[in-house]
Amino acid sequence: MTGTGKTTFALHFAIANALQGRKVVYITFEEPIGQIVRSARNYNIPIDEVLGKDLEIFSWVPESKTPVHTYIKIKEIVEEFQPExxxxxxxxxxxxxxxxxxxxxxxxxxxxxxxERR
Incomplete structure (x- = not known):
């Protein structure tokens, strides 16, 4: 359901964990990466401290890919970045x-x- 604060909550969670040195991967199907970054800045969440370090953000349009492709892409990201x-x-x-x-x-x-990756 739109407008319930999922993205805001997810941003807070992601950045709080990244600030503690945990690797975090954030995958969005609803917003471009630039919008995610702007949202965090608008809420004064210190995204610039962790982006590209302990926080990696990925975005793509889900209807442009099959569920299998989406799974494979997520699996590749998880294998490459080893997020917590x-x-x-x-x-x-x-x-x-x-x-x-x-x-x-x-x-x-x-x-x-x-x-498998805990």
Whole structure:
């Protein structure tokens, strides 16, 4: 549901963890990276201290890719950056543009991936 504060909460969580030296990957399907950065700055969240260091942000349009492609891309990002926290903003965006069964499968694969990586 739009307007409930998911992105704001996710930004606070991501940056708070990155400021503590934890690697964080933030994947957004709803906003371009520039908008995420502007939002953080507007809330006086110190994103510039961690962006490109302990915080990496990725953005793409979910309807332009299949669920399998989305999973593979997330898996590649996780394998490359080895984050301690993975944020996906948001599943609502995926749900709007993905077959429910395919989304459920993709989420199951993500669950296994994150369990494997702790």
């Amino acid at each position: 926290a993975l944020i996906i903003d948001s599943l609502t965006a995926l749900k709007q543009h993905t077959d429910e069964k395919e989304l459920a499968k993709m989420l199951r694969y993500l669950q296994l991936l994150t369990k």
